[in-house]
Amino acid sequence: MIKDQKQKLIDLGEEVLAQALLDLAIHSDTVEAMINRLIATPDEAVAQFKKKLASLKRSRRFIDWREIGHFTGELESLLDDLQASVSDPLTGVELVVAFFGTDSSIFGRCDDSSGYVGSVFARAQDIFVEYAKACDDKKKIATLLLKLCKIDDYGIRAALVGSALECGFSESIIRSMIAEFQKRAEKEEDEYKKQHHLSLVEFLARQVKDAALFEATRKASRSELSVASYLDIARVYFEQGDIKTAISRLKKIPEKETFQANERDKLWLEIYKQQGDTENLTRLLYQRFQHYHSVDRLKALLDVVGDEERDGVLTKEIASIFKQAELNRSDANFLIAIGNIDDAESYLLKHADKIDGDYYDSSLSLAKAMEAENRMLIASLIYRNLLQSILARGYSKAYSHGVRYLKKLDKLTSFIEDWKGFDSHDKFKGDIYQLHGRKISFWSKYETGR
Numbered sequence: 001m002i003k004d005q006k007q008k009l010i011d012l013g014e015e016v017l018a019q020a021l022l023d024l025a026i027h028s029d030t031v032e033a034m035i036n037r038l039i040a041t042p043d044e045a046v047a048q049f050k051k052k053l054a055s056l057k058r059s060r061r062f063i064d065w066r067e068i069g070h071f072t073g074e075l076e077s078l079l080d081d082l083q084a085s086v087s088d089p090l091t092g093v094e095l096v097v098a099f100f101g102t103d104s105s106i107f108g109r110c111d112d113s114s115g116y117v118g119s120v121f122a123r124a125q126d127i128f129v130e131y132a133k134a135c136d137d138k139k140k141i142a143t144l145l146l147k148l149c150k151i152d153d154y155g156i157r158a159a160l161v162g163s164a165l166e167c168g169f170s171e172s173i174i175r176s177m178i179a180e181f182q183k184r185a186e187k188e189e190d191e192y193k194k195q196h197h198l199s200l201v202e203f204l205a206r207q208v209k210d211a212a213l214f215e216a217t218r219k220a221s222r223s224e225l226s227v228a229s230y231l232d233i234a235r236v237y238f239e240q241g242d243i244k245t246a247i248s249r250l251k252k253i254p255e256k257e258t259f260q261a262n263e264r265d266k267l268w269l270e271i272y273k274q275q276g277d278t279e280n281l282t283r284l285l286y287q288r289f290q291h292y293h294s295v296d297r298l299k300a301l302l303d304v305v306g307d308e309e310r311d312g313v314l315t316k317e318i319a320s321i322f323k324q325a326e327l328n329r330s331d332a333n334f335l336i337a338i339g340n341i342d343d344a345e346s347y348l349l350k351h352a353d354k355i356d357g358d359y360y361d362s363s364l365s366l367a368k369a370m371e372a373e374n375r376m377l378i379a380s381l382i383y384r385n386l387l388q389s390i391l392a393r394g395y396s397k398a399y400s401h402g403v404r405y406l407k408k409l410d411k412l413t414s415f416i417e418d419w420k421g422f423d424s425h426d427k428f429k430g431d432i433y434q435l436h437g438r439k440i441s442f443w444s445k446y447e448t449g450r
Contacts, residue, residue: 045085357389
């Protein structure tokens with residue numbers, strides 16, 4: 001169909017199409033911008049881009065959350081113009097750097113709690129890398145970055161420095177940038193600004209795999225190294241290929257420390273794999289699986305110990321799951337995910353009184369999963385909890401959901417022969433009417449089906 005439309009438009013002729021676009025442009029800024037992009041010469045495109053940047057810098061109008069989508073679209077359109085109109089790599093780099101130079105003007109006058117504007121700058125970073133890769137004058141680009149990153153009030157500009165290696169910078173250029181940022185840090189009296197320059201040194205040290213410099217810089221910027229710092233340092237030593245030192249830094253983190261434990265475990269796993277240490281690899285994988293049962297963690301363990309161990313591993317862990325006194329929703333989801341529906345049903349029935357309907361998303365997901373497997377009793381019990389949560393809170397905006405759950409319960413009761421000690425549907429329905437009979441709007445919706 002699209003091909004047919006395209007051909008019909010071509011058949012209309014250039015003049016007809018040109019006039020149609022001009023007519024549309026009267027009513028659409030987007031179409032007008034597209035026309036200007038199509039007809040602009042390279043020099044005109046650059047001039048237009050700079051003019052729009054200047055306008056962004058001058059503007060003082062605050063953009064609240066209701067306008068942020070439109071504002072983000074304007075910024076995206078600006079980048080579209082850049083990519084479509086500028087083919088010279090160095091010019092492209094210069095214009096993207098200029099775009100980053102508007103960060104204070106942009107973030108300082110908008111509510112970006114949604115992160116939309118931040119995503120535009122992430123895209124601008126990708127465009128910067130594309131132009132920089134194609135540009136032969138890497139020293140010029142480095143000079144532009146050094147100038148841009150003298151300040152970075154919103155933490156946006158540093159991302160470009162973090163892309164130095166990806167842009168094709170030689171080690172010598174990166175080393176020269178490191179030296180400049182170190183000089184700035186030494187001269188800086190303001191502690192915040194000093195840390196800014198040192199963080200840029202860290203970015204670059206990691207890219208040239210200079211773990212010793214990374215560690216020294218981190219120590220220079222902190223009075224005391226934290227768990228996160230030791231983990232970062234260990235990671236850089238590992239990337240450098242110095243596993244021995246990476247291990248020594250990881251061991252400085254107390255074994256019982258829970259902060260960033262998942263990231264620490266991931267690094268240990270990489271180290272054990274690199275060393276071919278199957279024993280410790282298996283131990284840690286099993287430990288992680290026991291801590292949080294998931295299909296991904298089970299697969300990671302079985303990839304090492306072999307699929308033939310699956311039944312034994314699951315038998316042991318399912319027994320462990322049933323021994324727990326409290327309901328663990330992730331365990332219930334795990335049992336469903338691996339297809340152990342009988343166990344999932346038994347586990348949920350065991351903890352039926354602990355399924356809190358206030359946790360709407362996870363409870364509804366469990367109810368639907370059980371219903372799909374024709375486990376109508378436990379599905380009904382979960383739907384009851386969801387309904388009770390809505391009625392107990394008197395949340396009238398959710399009454400339509402509650403009505404839907406009650407009608408679902410009316411339907412499911414015909415499939416349940418054995419209530420296994422739980423109240424029948426009629427008893428449950430009578431009890432909630434006794435408790436919540438005065439919620440007229442709910443019962444009215446239920447009776448009318450609206």
